[in-house]
Amino acid sequence: MFEYLQVLGQEVYKILFMLVPILVSVAMVVWLDRRVWGLVQKRKGPNVVGPFGLLQTLADALKYIFKEIIIPASANKAVFILAPIVTMTLALVAWAVIPMSEDFVLSDINVGVLYLFAVSSLGVYGIIMGGWASNSKYPFLGAIRSAAQMVSYEVSIGIIIINVLLCVGSLNLKDIVLAQKELWYVIPLFPMFVIFFISALAETNRPPFDLPEAEAELVAGYQTEYSGMMYAMFWLGEYANILLMCAIGAILFLGGWLPIIDIYPFNLIPAPIWMILKILFLFFLFALVKAIVPRYRYDQLMRLGWKILLPFSLIYLVLTASFLFYFDKLPKGNF
Numbered sequence: 001m002f003e004y005l006q007v008l009g010q011e012v013y014k015i016l017f018m019l020v021p022i023l024v025s026v027a028m029v030v031w032l033d034r035r036v037w038g039l040v041q042k043r044k045g046p047n048v049v050g051p052f053g054l055l056q057t058l059a060d061a062l063k064y065i066f067k068e069i070i071i072p073a074s075a076n077k078a079v080f081i082l083a084p085i086v087t088m089t090l091a092l093v094a095w096a097v098i099p100m101s102e103d104f105v106l107s108d109i110n111v112g113v114l115y116l117f118a119v120s121s122l123g124v125y126g127i128i129m130g131g132w133a134s135n136s137k138y139p140f141l142g143a144i145r146s147a148a149q150m151v152s153y154e155v156s157i158g159i160i161i162i163n164v165l166l167c168v169g170s171l172n173l174k175d176i177v178l179a180q181k182e183l184w185y186v187i188p189l190f191p192m193f194v195i196f197f198i199s200a201l202a203e204t205n206r207p208p209f210d211l212p213e214a215e216a217e218l219v220a221g222y223q224t225e226y227s228g229m230m231y232a233m234f235w236l237g238e239y240a241n242i243l244l245m246c247a248i249g250a251i252l253f254l255g256g257w258l259p260i261i262d263i264y265p266f267n268l269i270p271a272p273i274w275m276i277l278k279i280l281f282l283f284f285l286f287a288l289v290k291a292i293v294p295r296y297r298y299d300q301l302m303r304l305g306w307k308i309l310l311p312f313s314l315i316y317l318v319l320t321a322s323f324l325f326y327f328d329k330l331p332k333g334n335f
Contacts, residue, residue: 018096019095022092026236029242030060030239031046031053031054032283032284032287033283033287034056035053036284036288037287037290040288040291041291064228064229067227067229069227069228069229069230070225070227070228072134075135076132076133077133080129080130080225081230082129083126083129083133083234084226084230084231084237085233087123087126087238088234088240090119090120090122090123091238091240092237092240093119094116094119095247097109097115098173098244098247099173099174100271100272100275101272101275102177102271104271105174108172110170110171111172112171112172113161113171113173114171116248117157117158121150124146126234126237127150127222128144128146130143130226131143131221131222134224134226136224136225138221138224139221139225140222141221142212142221142223142224143212145221145298146212148302149209149212149302149305150202152305152306153305153309154199155305156195156199156305156309156310157196157200157203159317160196160313163192163313163317164176164192164253166320166324166330166331167179167320167324167331168331169330170331173256176252177255177256177258179331180255180256181258184253184254184255184258186253186254189253189320192253195309195312195313196252196253197249197282197285198304200248200249200286201286201289206289207290207293207295208289208294208295209295209301211298211301243283246283246286247275249282250275250278254278256274256275257271257272257275258274
């Protein structure tokens with residue numbers, strides 16, 4: 001019994017050791033997001049609460065904590081309450097297989113890619129539940145938009161991941177990183193990296209693809225009827241998903257925790273720091289796109305996903321497989 005409790009305590013410690021930095025990181029990247037928008041648009045951004053406005057996100061969090069949670073009288077109360085919990089939980093659970101270094105990963109499973117794909121696919125359920133349970137047309141339309149959008153772009157992301165898996169021969173995320181010691185996959189698979197970035201924007205409902213939250217048509221979309229901490233949980237889940245997509249992009253294309261050049265002084269920087277820097281670089285690109293690119297119409301979004309990105313991904317997959325087969329570069333590992 002004592003040994004069981006000891007093992008349980010160690011697992012709980014590992015989980016908290018992973019989750020607490022993620023939640024703190026979400027607060028910091030919200031500040032970074034706002035600062036980037038301000039710089040691009042020649043505004044100051046957060047600059048009042050704390051030095052350089054660093055405590056602005058904390059002030060916002062306190063505001064959400066003390067705000068009243070209002071549940072519409074006609075809403076399905078159980079599903080309404082469950083929706084933000086599902087969204088945030090799934091966003092955090094996916095981090096269990098993300099390796100920050102060769103030795104630092106919560107759960108090193110051989111099918112890490114499939115785990116990520118499964119958990120990220122379930123994320124749409126929280127949004128659908130929130131939109132449907134609100135019993136209002138605007139949240140419901142926002143949820144329907146989000147479901148169609150996320151399903152559409154998950155197809156492209158799946159094809160892109162297959163390109164990487166063909167080069168590696170393993171579904172383990174650590175193996176994918178270690179396979180890039182000689183060459184990061186962003187170089188031979190650069191078109192796939194660009195499509196992955198675009199698809200990640202759509203998958204996380206980020207501008208210019210934030211149609212489920214388009215205030216001009218749907219108020220705040222599936223979040224319209226939410227307030228207080230329940231709204232904040234949707235917000236936390238969204239940013240945790242954005243960071244997750246940045247981490248997946250860093251692992252698949254930017255060599256994960258591997259240094260840019262394996263020479264002095266670059267190899268003195270700890271591996272987790274390299275991973276964090278690459279995640280922040282991709283998040284910086286996310287923030288730039290939001291500040292620069294105008295919102296798409298919904299028909300343009302669907303057309304881009306199904307008629308441009310998906311066919312191009314399939315063609316590139318055939319070319320990658322043909323190249324690897326012709327030059328006998330196919331990996332010998334077992335999927």
